[in-house]
Amino acid sequence: MNGNPMKLYAHPFSSYCQKVLIALYENDTPFDYLMLSPDHPEVMAEHEALWPLKRFPVLLDAGRTVIEASIVIEYLDLHHPGPVRMVPEDPEAALEVRTMDRIFDNYVMTPMQKIVGDHIRPAGNRDEHGVVEARRLLDTTYAWLEGTLRSRRWAAGEAFTLADCAAAPALFYADWVHPISDELANVKTYRERLLARPSFARAVDEARPYRALFPPGAPARD
Numbered sequence: 001m002n003g004n005p006m007k008l009y010a011h012p013f014s015s016y017c018q019k020v021l022i023a024l025y026e027n028d029t030p031f032d033y034l035m036l037s038p039d040h041p042e043v044m045a046e047h048e049a050l051w052p053l054k055r056f057p058v059l060l061d062a063g064r065t066v067i068e069a070s071i072v073i074e075y076l077d078l079h080h081p082g083p084v085r086m087v088p089e090d091p092e093a094a095l096e097v098r099t100m101d102r103i104f105d106n107y108v109m110t111p112m113q114k115i116v117g118d119h120i121r122p123a124g125n126r127d128e129h130g131v132v133e134a135r136r137l138l139d140t141t142y143a144w145l146e147g148t149l150r151s152r153r154w155a156a157g158e159a160f161t162l163a164d165c166a167a168a169p170a171l172f173y174a175d176w177v178h179p180i181s182d183e184l185a186n187v188k189t190y191r192e193r194l195l196a197r198p199s200f201a202r203a204v205d206e207a208r209p210y211r212a213l214f215p216p217g218a219p220a221r222d
Ligand SMILES: N[C@@H](CCC(=O)N[C@@H](CS)C(=O)NCC(=O)O)C(=O)O
Pocket: 014, 015, 016, 017, 054, 055, 056, 057, 067, 068, 069, 070
């Protein structure tokens, strides 16, 4: 590791970037924020050179490129740990954290992005059936989470972890496009608890100026 700060290529409104920002803010980890925006074409070019798939966030640390939000958080836990451990030492506890992380990415974030993405498709090329399926998947996941979160303060138990970094932006935006029913009190309360967590509250505040970019239109709340 050299003495230069890590670089995070990111955008504040991006859900996967917020996932990593939460982990960085939890531990007050120093890094340089490289904003991905057409106003900074040189940053966009650096980002593409590092990761031709152009997905974000991307972390650059001492010449090492780290991709995929979950892996970035695991990397931070390994190489730049702080007081808040994102993945527990105990392998069984770690398994539960990684399971919940996958659930939020695959079954909340992905259908949420499907619904959002449909709004930027050209008219006449929308995927109505895919959106119906995404909404059905969200309903099933919300219902499953209602039972799973009944006895948990955080996604995987009593400690805030990687799974909560995944859950926060996923449930935040999913509720905007496919509201969580009032009957699902555990899920709604958990989303509120995430919003009250200072690391996520900071990420949400930093993203506020970009709400007009939300393709379906952002609700006047949160
Ligand atoms: N599996 C990736 C997903 C990252 C991702 O989809 N990021 C979005 C922003 S939230 C993105 O790169 N969008 C640009 C695109 O799809 O071209 C991860 O976990 O980091």
